Amino acid sequence: MITDIDIAIIGAGPAGCNAALIAAEYNLSVVMLDEQASPGGQVWREKSRAILNAPRTPESVAGGLIRNAISQSNVSHLGGVRVWHIERSEDAFVIHYENAGVSCFLNCRSLVIATGAREYVQPIPGWTLPGVLGMAAATSIFKQDLIPIGSKMVVSGTGPLVFFVAAEQQRLGGKISAVVTSNTFLDWMKALPAMLFRPRLLFRGLRWIIALYVNRIPVYWGHTVTRVEGKSSVSRVEFKKIRKDWTPQGEPKFIDCDCVSMGSGLIPAFEPFQLVGISLEHNSDLGGWVPKQELDGRTNVDGCFICGDGAGIRGSLAAETHGKLAGLSAVAFLGAKISHPIEKLRREHAKATSFGEAMSKLSIPRPGLTKLTTAQTVVCRCEGVTRAEIEEEISLGAQSTISVKSGVRAGMGLCGGKFCQTAITDLIAKAKSCPVNEIVPPTARPPLRPVSVNTLAGDFNYSDLPISKPAPL
């Protein structure tokens, strides 16, 4: 049990690390918790210990710098722990986490939630086959284990990740059968002005794309994978051209492959916010359900601050500045005098945000996206619930995510609805002909991750059972 921490930060990605580092400059106790053993989050994920040496990448360099900074600072880094619940008491927060099979908790006077985002993958026929994984998912393996995925990969999706995955797959010795992207050349041209702000990234991206053409790898702009086929794993994909609103049209085309990396953007991991009492609102520009927020990471919960992609998908550069601002908000909340130039940081954050938002724009769902989910497509992966079953439940009167969940178990499985709630929300909104922001996600319930009975129960003495008054007879 750790008590009386000044600032606890959940998440050690670019946002969390920056919040921690800046707060640590103020002679306050700062603890940063994260699921991974080393700081870096998803975007700067550390290589596994199996990698003794490897060529540097911009991500590994940035990650190395931040890991170094953390280790040199006064930040207490609690790595490899899983936060499973967050409670609010009168003037403190209690964070419950699992550390090596034991449930621990810490009290802190202020809290910064920097838990980031997860991938949104539109359900399509065959998306549950072994060999289908997300795009951010693929990059996690690339960064951590430096191996290619499968031997012939098709990448399908939106935004810059499509080209990053394709490039990394090749760089690590794998093959790309084709790149399929919903975005058109025009979509990217619209993003160009914002990209000029980051010329290195622009150049890097152009290299990836030109290399694809030079290596004669087919690139299908304005297309999307519509079906994945295979018996016990992927053997080929069907893909189609899409209209401006992303509705698939025309004749199906096919590509043989043994894995598919697909994704339609990122969405904030909003469960921690729900647990602590931060209200959610819907904003398609920022990835769907996002926490209600004020300037500098402040929220409706006193002493609780948010930053990074969890607060809305704005990218890693914006996450860094957001982290600094949220860290300073926590510091100010505790009564210390701020010596950092807040206005300057806000300006940097605004610039970084407009870049990030231009990138996110490429992934904002368009009406045709949901058409990819056929009636027989499994929407809730964990419980195997199809679109048809969900729509039937809605037609029988289920009007909310809670009642759909209760009726057909969609969202009740192992992942806790993390990969299906977005699609379910869309289906309900469509059926009710109402805007999606009127359909709220289900009530958040701990644990945030599955935790074993042993971990939660700890040591137990039967004689410790309270001998309460027996129930009335």
Add this chain to the structure above:
Amino acid sequence: MGCASALQMAEGGMKPIVLDQGDIGQGASGVNAGTLSLQIKRVKLMPYAIRGHQEWESMGDDVGFKKTGGYTLAFTDHEAELLHERMSLKAEAGAPIEFVSNSVLREAEPNLADRVVAASYCAEDGYANSSLTGQFYRARLKQQGVQYRENFKLLSVEACNDGYVIRSANTAVKAKKLLFSAGAWLKSLSALMGVELPVRARINTVSITERLPMLTRSVIGHATGLLTLKQKANGTLLIGGGWQGHGTPEQGRGQIDTDSLRSNLALARHVLPAIKDARILRSWTGFEANVPDFYPLAGKLPGYEDVFVLGCVRGGYTIGPYIGKLMGDYILERTTELPLFDPGRDFPEAVT
């Protein structure tokens, strides 16, 4: 309870409308552990409970009803004494409860901890899938042509010339009579009518595991009442026992208390050691309303002739569908098969 009453009233020729502040069945019936056990019912309520079980049985597959039989276990001499005393009285009240030997228990439930000192068994016990409550009643209401509104956040109730007007933010409903069946929210609801009902809410915790190989086939209880354990056909295990969380009905949903949860799960593990590595997927709380004498409120709201109250049943999940019917009959001015419980009665001093 409200839905069961409405269905009975409709069957008797009335035109009820059901209003719920959220989704139907999500206030309590949809969020409890689903236990249907005569062994945990009050002696005087046993006739109601037995009929409640019959209601659930007739609802059948639509609510995932399973008559598995249930065991209540005692691990110490004190618990065994408690068990014998209480179960004997419940058996006398009509519940088919018998005491079983260790070898019978072990044969039926080989995975239970082997330190059991005494055990009772009731063949009528089982469970239903509480999550299906809402779906079930919505379908029945539709089938019977009974109107209902979900997400109806009631703001005010006003008397008008031939009844009452109930308002939410953007609609109003007129009715000649009112039935308040809002469970833990009965206190604030009756306050709107100027009546103070001594309704309190317990905040009961339930947890569910991932799917596991079948470890138990019966509903398992504990002599102190502090544990209910059941494994559903899909392999998930539901753990309850009335461990208290935090929160009030006015705040919306309750929260779990981590110390409470720890004890609840530790007891479950003690009783069924094989679950030690099973992972908990979700823990949540549900409100259970009660009044100081722990008997139901079922009758006219004190001071009113055409406003009724139903709730705080003590075993509300089990008894709800049956007492709802009785309430419907009462409002239809028929004689009820079993007596109801006057909400205007004197209550003992509330002992927390």
Add this chain to the structure above:
Amino acid sequence: MFQLAPNHEDDIVRTAKVNFTFDGKSLLAHEGESLAAALMRAKQLHISDAPADGAPRGLFCCMGLCQECVVQVDGKTIESCRLQVSQGLHVSSLRR
């Protein structure tokens, strides 16, 4: 020399290989790499079966959320994307 799309496969230095088993099948992996990567390398794409309908599943989110890459080690269920391979690791899948 400027390479448009360099291949760094051969420039990566890894730890020595170790043995581990997956449902009794002996496989090799670099000490310390994630089990997910080791299974990918061994072309073992089918890692688990979906809890509800038993359909084959594998790696999906690679960040410990989707629960589709879960395996059992010493009776404990863990995501293979969060588990490192060490010499003699015995992994049981949850495939039926």
